[in-house]
Amino acid sequence: MKPWIKRSLIGLFGAGIVLGGIGACSHRYDHHRAGGEYESKYTQKMIERVSSELELDAAQRERLVQLGERLREQRLALVGSTTEPRAELQAxxxxxxxxRARAQAILEEKTGAxxxxxxxxxxxxxxxxxxxxPEQQQKLRDHLQKRHRWFGHG
Known part of the structure; x- marks a missing residue:
């Protein structure tokens, strides 16, 4: 095979890998814009999945729902009143x-939250x-030991 053909094929293959990687990384299902209906659907899906995986009864499921609510409250407190966090950081x-003064204020706000x-x-x-x-606790430990998130992402 001629050297220029070989270089061209390697270049095309490399460009394909780079573009494919960029495309894969850019497709994030709009998680950064999650809220409202999407957030509630995701929360319900998570609760259903954990409930079925651990075979939770009604009382355990209610505690899981409460945990989800507390996590949501903490996330909202971390976001705070910022509507455009990227613009705030770019500023x-x-x-x-x-x-530094504004960065320190942001840090204190998030730490306080x-x-x-x-x-x-x-x-x-x-x-x-x-x-x-105990068997549910062990199943949860085993799942966490695998360093594997629910829904098979990782």
Whole structure:
């Protein structure tokens, strides 16, 4: 095979891999825009999946729902009143120097949100885990040991 054909094929193959990788990474199902109806559908799907995997009874399922609500509250507190987080972060570097004061304010806001909501999340997590039967707890441990998320992503 002539060298120029070989180089062309390698170049096309490499470009195909790069473009395929970019395309795969860019298709994210709009998770960054998740909210409202999508969020509630995702939450219900997660609760159904965990409930079936661990064979939860009604009381355990209710604790799982409460845990989901606490996690949602914490996520909303972390987001805060920011409607455009990317623009807020870009504003930190838009001037001639890094806006340390604003960055510190953002950090304190997010840290405060975690500190305010974390006890409720921990309590809900403990209540859910403690309500599980030993075989359910072991199944959960095994699942976490695999470093594998629910729904097979990873």
């Amino acid at each position: 930190l570097v838009s001037g001639p120097t890094f806006d 975690v500190q305010a909501k974390a006890p409720a999340v921990l309590d809900a997590t403990a209540a859910f885990f403690d309500a599980l039967r």
